[in-house]
Every structure is written in structure tokens, then in C-alpha cells.
Amino acid sequence: WQLKLADQQTLITVGMALSEKLADILPELSGHRVLLLTDDHVAPLHLARVKQQLETLAAVTPVIVSAGEATKNLNEVEKLYQILVDNQFNRTDYLVALGGGVIGDLGALVASTYMRGISLIQLPTTVVAQSDSSIGGKTAVDFSRLKNLIGTFYPAQKVIVDPKFLQTLPQHELAAGLVEVIKSLLISAHQPEDANLLHELETELKAHSQLPLSLLSVLVTRGLQIKSNLVTQDFYDFKERRYLNFGHTIGHAVEALADGQLRHGEAVSIGMVAMMTALVAHHELSQSVLDLTRSILKQLEVPTEIPSTFSHQAILAKTKLDKKANDQGIELVLLHDIGQPALKRVALTDFQDWLGWS
Numbered sequence: 001w002q003l004k005l006a007d008q009q010t011l012i013t014v015g016m017a018l019s020e021k022l023a024d025i026l027p028e029l030s031g032h033r034v035l036l037l038t039d040d041h042v043a044p045l046h047l048a049r050v051k052q053q054l055e056t057l058a059a060v061t062p063v064i065v066s067a068g069e070a071t072k073n074l075n076e077v078e079k080l081y082q083i084l085v086d087n088q089f090n091r092t093d094y095l096v097a098l099g100g101g102v103i104g105d106l107g108a109l110v111a112s113t114y115m116r117g118i119s120l121i122q123l124p125t126t127v128v129a130q131s132d133s134s135i136g137g138k139t140a141v142d143f144s145r146l147k148n149l150i151g152t153f154y155p156a157q158k159v160i161v162d163p164k165f166l167q168t169l170p171q172h173e174l175a176a177g178l179v180e181v182i183k184s185l186l187i188s189a190h191q192p193e194d195a196n197l198l199h200e201l202e203t204e205l206k207a208h209s210q211l212p213l214s215l216l217s218v219l220v221t222r223g224l225q226i227k228s229n230l231v232t233q234d235f236y237d238f239k240e241r242r243y244l245n246f247g248h249t250i251g252h253a254v255e256a257l258a259d260g261q262l263r264h265g266e267a268v269s270i271g272m273v274a275m276m277t278a279l280v281a282h283h284e285l286s287q288s289v290l291d292l293t294r295s296i297l298k299q300l301e302v303p304t305e306i307p308s309t310f311s312h313q314a315i316l317a318k319t320k321l322d323k324k325a326n327d328q329g330i331e332l333v334l335l336h337d338i339g340q341p342a343l344k345r346v347a348l349t350d351f352q353d354w355l356g357w358s
């Protein structure tokens with residue numbers, strides 16, 4: 001199967017084993033220079049094959065950076081500019097980002113700023129990158145210990161999603177990545193398909209510990225469709241795109257307190273369950289939606305409860321620092337049923353009362 005959809009200027013192509021047909025999919029590279037950026041976990045698994053195909057079209061300069069969030073910094077950006085200059089890259093040349101969200105965000109920032117922008121192709125290799133970070137045009141590096149502080153809006157020209165890359169992804173990365181897909185299914189307006197997909201996922205996880213690649217592809221595709229739709233409606237993040245922040249108010253706070261010990265998806269899992277528990281307590285969400293969500297997350301072996309060492313006070317103090325917080329309070333994403341999210345701005349003290357954390 002294969003599908004194409006367009007968000008802003010990006011052409012997204014999804015298909016099994018697409019990364020084995022790159023010469024056919026990327027004819028525009030012909031005769032140009034390509035900086036092929038990847039990290040040192042992905043390089044031994046996938047670089048040679050990708051490089052070989054691109055070399056049939058273009059002059060390829062492979063660059064391997066260290067895997068991990070620490071690589072998303074301005075120092076790396078500068079090193080990449082230098083490589084582009086040294087190899088005489090000009091405005092008609094390309095940057096291809098082969099990897100997870102770290103490589104995608106870093107590569108996109110470099111592509112968006114070098115000579116005021118060169119063409120960017122994303123070849124995402126994680127669930128996070130395939131379903132989320134490679135689309136939507138947000139580029140970023142971290143600065144002064146603040147995540148994603150420096151960045152631009154710059155959509156990729158093409159995003160090529162090959163679910164086969166996920167076969168080599170470690171289980172905990174896969175599970176953490178699926179949390180945000182589950183979140184997207186919960187907030188999506190496409191009933192009943194997305195609700196059915198959640199039930200299918202629960203059934204499958206109960207039967208087999210490992211998800212078949214076919215279901216994984218469907219999940220990633222649905223995740224990226226939902227994100228792409230929301231981003232198209234709201235590129236600059238004023239309304240619909242903010243539904244994607246479901247579970248993130250508490251999630252971000254827990255992630256910050258964990259200081260690197262929790263993956264983003266794991267923190268969002270905790271954040272979603274905390275919000276849904278409060279919504280159920282206020283009769284704003286049915287118990288069955290919470291039970292279904294928690295069951296899936298537990299089968300995936302991602303955490304669902306706030307670590308006992310984190311006090312409610314410490315979590316609330318962190319939410320005050322949230323990017324979406326201002327003098328009028330913090331913006332919450334609520335969920336009243338599968339496919340029925342809502343935005344609400346509340347004072348921090350009211351949020352505390354509502355959570356029953358007083």
C-alpha cells in the first residue's frame with residue numbers, strides 16, 4: 001500500500017520498503033550535491049544502503065553525528081555549516097536527514113538557514129519522526145539547557161516514510177514513540193475508525209507482545225495523517241494544532257523533573273493518564289476510555305503513574321514554566337470522548353483544585 005498527502009509544501013510518501021527505491025522517488029537530486037546527515041546508531045544499520053542509492057543521482061557527503069538529544073546544539077549546527085561551505089554547497093543543493101527526531105530537527109534547522117534555505121528531504125527512522133517530527137515544519141536545537149529554544153518554521157520538500165526502518169528500532173523507543181500516536185488517535189475527530197484502531201491495538205498487544213509491522217505501519221500512517229491535518233488547519237500553532245498538546249502539561253513537568261530519566265513519550269503517557277483520571281473524576285470523560293488507554297499503555301510497558309518521588313507541588317511549580325503559561329494561567333487540553341478534545345485556560349490554583357491535588 002502507499003499513500004500521498006500534502007501539508008503546506010510538503011509531499012509525504014508512505015510505503016513499505018520505499019527506502020529501497022530512493023533513486024525513483026527522488027529524481028530531483030540528480031546532478032546536485034547532497035549532505036546526508038545521520039547519527040552513529042542509525043549509520044551502521046542503514047547508511048550504506050541509502051548512500052548507495054543516492055549516489056546513483058548525486059554527489060553525496062555523508063555526515064555521522066553522535067546519537068542523542070545532546071547533539072541538538074548550535075555547535076553542531078556550525079560544524080554542519082562548515083561542511084557545507086567546505087564542499088561548496090549552494091542554494092540548489094540538498095540536505096537529507098536520515099534518522100529520528102534529533103537528526104530531523106537539527107538537519108532541518110541547518111537546511112532552513114544555510115544560504116537562507118536549501119531543500120530538505122526527511123527520511124525518518126523512528127516512530128516519533130515518522131508520525132510526528134518530520135512533518136509540520138518545526139526545526140530546532142536546544143540552547144542554555146532549554147529544549148527547542150532556537151528554531152524556525154521550514155517544511156521539508158519531501159518526507160519519505162518507510163515503516164521497515166522501524167524493524168531495527170529498540171523496543172522502548174518504539175513504545176515511547178507510540179504514546180503520541182495513541183494521543184493522536186484519542187484527540188482525532190475521525191470516529192469511529194480511530195476508536196476501532198485503539199481497540200485493535202489493545203487486542204493485538206494482549207495476544208502478542210510484539211506488534212506486527214503491518215499494524216505498526218497503519219498506526220504510524222494514521223498518526224502522521226492526524227498531525228498533518230491539524231498542522232494544515234493551523235500551521236502557526238494557534239488552535240487545532242494545540243490539541244496535540246494533550247497530556248503535555250503534566251507530561252512536560254514530569255519530564256523536566258525526571259531530568260533525562262524519562263523519554264518524552266513516557267512522560268506524556270503519565271500526563272495523559274493523570275488528565276484522564278481527573279476528567280473521569282469530574283464526569284467529563286467515561287471510565288471506559290481511560291481503561292482502554294491505560295490498558296494499551298501498560299501492555300506497551302510505558303509508565304502510566306507519576307513516580308512516587310515527585311510531589312504534586314513540584315509538578316505544579318514546573319507547569320508554571322510551561323511555554324503556554326501566561327498571566328491568565330495555563331492552557332489545558334481536555335478530552336470529553338475519543339475524538340472530542342477541547343482547549344481551556346485556567347488559573348494554576350484552579351488546575352490544582354481540579355486535579356484534587358490541594
Ligand code: NAD
Nearest residue numbers: 041067068100101102103125126128129133138165168169
Ligand atoms: P532520536 O532521534 O534520539 O532517536 C531515538 C534513538 O533511536 C536514538 O538513539 C537513535 O540513534 C535511534 N534510532 C533512530 N532510528 C533508528 C532505527 N531505525 N533503528 C535503530 N535505532 C534507531 O529521538 P526521537 O524519539 O526520534 O525524536 C526525539 C526528538 O524529536 C527530540 O529532540 C524532540 O524535541 C524532537 N521532536 C520534534 C518535533 C517537531 O515537530 N519538530 C516533534 C516531536 C519531537
Ligand code: ZN
Nearest residue numbers: 180248264268
Ligand atoms: Zn509530545
